[in-house]
Amino acid sequence: MGSLNNAARRHAEERDTSLPDFSAGGGASSLDRSMATARRGTIAFEGVEKTYASAGAAVHALKNITIDVPGGSIFGIIGRSGAGKSTLLRTVNRLERTTSGKVIVDGTDVGVLDEEGLVILRRRIGMIFQHFNLLSAKTVWRNVALPMIVAGFPRVEIDKRVAEALSLVGLEGKEDTYPSRLSGGQKQRVGIARALVHHPEILLCDEATSALDPETTLSILRLLKDINRRLNLTIVLITHEMSVIREICDHVLVLDRGQVAEAGPVWQVFANPSHDATRALLKPLDRDIPEDIAVRLRPAGDRASKGTLIELAYTGEGGLEPDIAAIAAAAGAPVRLLQSSVDRIQGHVHGRLLVIVNSTDSALIETMNHLANRVRVLGHVGNDV
Numbered sequence: 001m002g003s004l005n006n007a008a009r010r011h012a013e014e015r016d017t018s019l020p021d022f023s024a025g026g027g028a029s030s031l032d033r034s035m036a037t038a039r040r041g042t043i044a045f046e047g048v049e050k051t052y053a054s055a056g057a058a059v060h061a062l063k064n065i066t067i068d069v070p071g072g073s074i075f076g077i078i079g080r081s082g083a084g085k086s087t088l089l090r091t092v093n094r095l096e097r098t099t100s101g102k103v104i105v106d107g108t109d110v111g112v113l114d115e116e117g118l119v120i121l122r123r124r125i126g127m128i129f130q131h132f133n134l135l136s137a138k139t140v141w142r143n144v145a146l147p148m149i150v151a152g153f154p155r156v157e158i159d160k161r162v163a164e165a166l167s168l169v170g171l172e173g174k175e176d177t178y179p180s181r182l183s184g185g186q187k188q189r190v191g192i193a194r195a196l197v198h199h200p201e202i203l204l205c206d207e208a209t210s211a212l213d214p215e216t217t218l219s220i221l222r223l224l225k226d227i228n229r230r231l232n233l234t235i236v237l238i239t240h241e242m243s244v245i246r247e248i249c250d251h252v253l254v255l256d257r258g259q260v261a262e263a264g265p266v267w268q269v270f271a272n273p274s275h276d277a278t279r280a281l282l283k284p285l286d287r288d289i290p291e292d293i294a295v296r297l298r299p300a301g302d303r304a305s306k307g308t309l310i311e312l313a314y315t316g317e318g319g320l321e322p323d324i325a326a327i328a329a330a331a332g333a334p335v336r337l338l339q340s341s342v343d344r345i346q347g348h349v350h351g352r353l354l355v356i357v358n359s360t361d362s363a364l365i366e367t368m369n370h371l372a373n374r375v376r377v378l379g380h381v382g383n384d385v
């Protein structure tokens with residue numbers, strides 16, 4: 001842990017003294033150094049359009065995308081397949097050129113950079129991929145060192161940076177191992193170390209966990225969050241899973257057919273999804289009423305009803321928290337907790353409780369209304385539940 005802290009501190013200190021400079025090329029716009037300090041790792045998309053000319057009809061992949069990525073944030077881009085996520089991500093390091101509009105990184109318009117400026121920009125922007133993109137015939141050390149070898153750094157500097165990067169991702173001692181002997185999670189850690197070796201301001205993650213099992217996904221997401229906090233690195237990641245967004249992102253952009261469907265702090269978008277595309281993406285996170293209870297639900301007024309199934313939803317607005325004692329007191333009858341899926345997202349409560357109250361009093365909703373952001377009766381149950 002000590003070496004991890006030291007490596008992170010060295011990395012952060014070095015970043016504080018080495019400002020990004022994309023303007024080495026003659027044709028590149030010059031970078032205001034004081035501005036760069038203030039805007040470290042920021043990205044602004046300004047009216048970005050992308051049209052692919054393909055045989056037959058042109059594909060309008062991005063339509064008027066205007067959004068800011070705050071420096072130091074973890075910014076998630078989510079959307080269905082074909083929504084334009086990869087295209088948008090790849091405009092940041094100009095792997096894709098925009099058809100019109102601008103992408104501004106730390107105050108520099110990436111569209112006007114010449115070849116030399118582009119090389120420097122790409123050193124400031126690391127990237128990791130779904131299938132890791134490691135060289136199978138090279139050791140871990142060489143895979144991580146490669147960007148620095150290509151850039152012509154002296155061996156002593158490469159040794160230092162590779163050791164530091166491997167320490168950051170927890171892979172000390174694996175220097176001489178070949179990728180075929182690593183697990184999927186370890187391979188992605190090598191990919192992350194390679195992306196960090198140039199001390200970037202921004203890390204782009206293209207479906208970085210899609211090829212991993214849930215447990216490994218979680219460990220890689222936690223590593224990314226840890227790196228973000230330690231190095232103050234801006235992370236832009238694309239995913240098609242809201243659980244990934246919930247786990248680590250600060251901000252989310254929902255793309256739908258090349259357009260911004262909605263965007264904002266993650267807790268807000270989870271609390272009040274305003275677009276159908278967002279609601280559809282959130283649906284898999286919803287828990288259904290347990291099957292054995294669902295089949296026994298009775299309508300209001302059924303004479304055999306003895307209890308009421310109530311859902312209390314917490315959307316994070318108004319600071320409400322589930323208070324079990326208050327629920328029992330308000331119900332004025334025995335209460336059983338049937339299901340709980342309460343989470344905290346960026347310090348805001350999000351989720352729901354399902355309870356059965358041993359009462360069919362129609363005033364229950366009124367007496368419990370102030371205890372959650374939304375309270376509703378889902379049905380009634382008999383003595384058999």
Ligand SMILES: Nc1ncnc2c1ncn2[C@@H]1O[C@H](COP(=O)(O)OP(=O)(O)OP(=O)(O)O)[C@@H](O)[C@H]1O
Pocket residue numbers: 052053054059060061079080081082083084085086087088240
């Ligand atoms: N090189 C290309 N030539 C033509 N069309 C392309 C090209 N790259 C992407 N597209 C099209 O642009 C649209 C957006 O593609 P993109 O890969 O950005 O979507 P995505 O949201 O990342 O999808 P996925 O989740 O499936 O990776 C799609 O209709 C895709 O077919």
